[in-house]
Amino acid sequence: xxxxxxxxxxxxxxxxxxxxxxxxxxxxxxxxxxxxxxxxxxxxxxxxxxxxxxxxxxxxxxxxxxxxxxxxxxxxxxxxxxxxxxxxxxxxxxxxxxxxxxxxxxxxxxxxx
Amino acid sequence: xxxxxxxxxxxxxxxxxxxxxxxxxxxxxxxxxxxxxxxxxxxxxxxxxxxxxxxxxxxxxxxxxxxxxxxxxxxxxxxxxxxxxxxxxxxxxxxxxxxxxxxxxxxxxxxxxxxxxx
Numbered sequence: 001x002x003x004x005x006x007x008x009x010x011x012x013x014x015x016x017x018x019x020x021x022x023x024x025x026x027x028x029x030x031x032x033x034x035x036x037x038x039x040x041x042x043x044x045x046x047x048x049x050x051x052x053x054x055x056x057x058x059x060x061x062x063x064x065x066x067x068x069x070x071x072x073x074x075x076x077x078x079x080x081x082x083x084x085x086x087x088x089x090x091x092x093x094x095x096x097x098x099x100x101x102x103x104x105x106x107x108x109x110x111x112x113x
Numbered sequence: 114x115x116x117x118x119x120x121x122x123x124x125x126x127x128x129x130x131x132x133x134x135x136x137x138x139x140x141x142x143x144x145x146x147x148x149x150x151x152x153x154x155x156x157x158x159x160x161x162x163x164x165x166x167x168x169x170x171x172x173x174x175x176x177x178x179x180x181x182x183x184x185x186x187x188x189x190x191x192x193x194x195x196x197x198x199x200x201x202x203x204x205x206x207x208x209x210x211x212x213x214x215x216x217x218x219x220x221x222x223x224x225x226x227x228x229x230x231x
Contacts, residue, residue, distance in 0.1 A: 001177070040217035042158075049210055049224060050150075050158065055217030093158055097217070100163075100174040102148070107157040 002026050002096050006105035012113040013084045021108045023077040023094035029057070030074050031098065038098035041070055041079050044107075045090045053092075054079070086112065115139040115220050117147075117211050122225030129201050133225055135194040135211030143167065143189040146214040149196050151207035152224075159207075163214065164194060179205075201229045 003026040013019040029038045037057035042050040052061050054070040057077055067082045081088055089112060094105045121133040135147060146169075149161040162175040164185040173185050184197040194211055206229045212218035 042218075044158075049212075049221035050218070051221070052217045052219045055219075059216070061217075061219065091157075095158075095160070095217075097214075101176045102160045102163070104150075104158045104160060 010109040119225040142192040147194040
């Protein structure tokens with residue numbers, strides 16, 4: 001199985017500052033035939049189901065604020081919030097869907113400093 | 114509005130069985146793969162399994178932790194997917210979510226709670 005590891009486990013950032021979450025896969029998620037990385041990012045707020053933020057590693061879902069960006073390829077990926085807002089407090093997960101089982105990272109808890 | 118709603122969660126004894134349902138609305142269910150994901154209290158997300166579409170032979174796949182005990186099916190005429198949970202263990206206690214696959218899991222239900230305890 002592909003192991004997906006996020007870092008850090010938790011992160012405290014001041015309002016208006018940048019937050020970056022990393023995601024590392026135990027094998028490449030880049031499918032050569034279509035040049036797509038099979039990685040998604042989710043945001044989960046307390047008491048709510050997860051919300052899809054990005055697919056194909058960097059394609060933003062409709063309605064996701066532009067302060068959120070995602071990048072990376074192969075085995076290393078990142079999610080960045082350029083200017084942290086109070087409503088961004090949540091747990092963030094990456095998930096690989098390159099091969100079954102579609103494993104999630106352990107999650108990164110983002111808080112306000 | 115595109116949505117899925119889970120139901121069927123309950124308190125069940127170890128070794129027991131339960132069947133969860135996932136009813137979809139607002140989109141063409143028959144062309145959508147459905148995934149199940151669970152989350153134990155205070156823990157992270159764990160992928161449970163998925164079922165593909167008729168075009169893809171209703172192929173299923175499962176996490177190692179549930180393989181041989183859990184089974185996913187679907188009834189496209191009812192816009193419903195099912196998760197049959199057998200030989201339940203205390204470690205299966207979690208909120209169970211179903212979600213639609215669309216280049217990532219883009220429509221999630223509110224979840225249904227399964228508690229396995231004597």
